[in-house]
Amino acid sequence: MPNKIKGYAEMRQRTALKDSWLEGEKEDLLGFVDFGMLTEIRFKQIMDELEKTRNFIAHN
Secondary structure, eight states, X not given: OOHHXXXXXXXXXXXXXXSTTXXXXXXXXXXXXXXXXXXXXXXXXXXXXXXXXXXXXXXX
8 A cells, every 4th residue: 555545544544543433344444545546556556566577588
């Protein structure tokens, strides 16, 4: 998870823990990111996987 998104999620998580009357999951950081941020997280995962594959092909 990119640091910018992780910081945002942690901030929202702290707020949710303070406001204990809010229902729902409070442990998983993915529950605190905005929907649009999920695409950025997934894109980074895909690019990391592709980079490993490219390096393997290029150096073998």
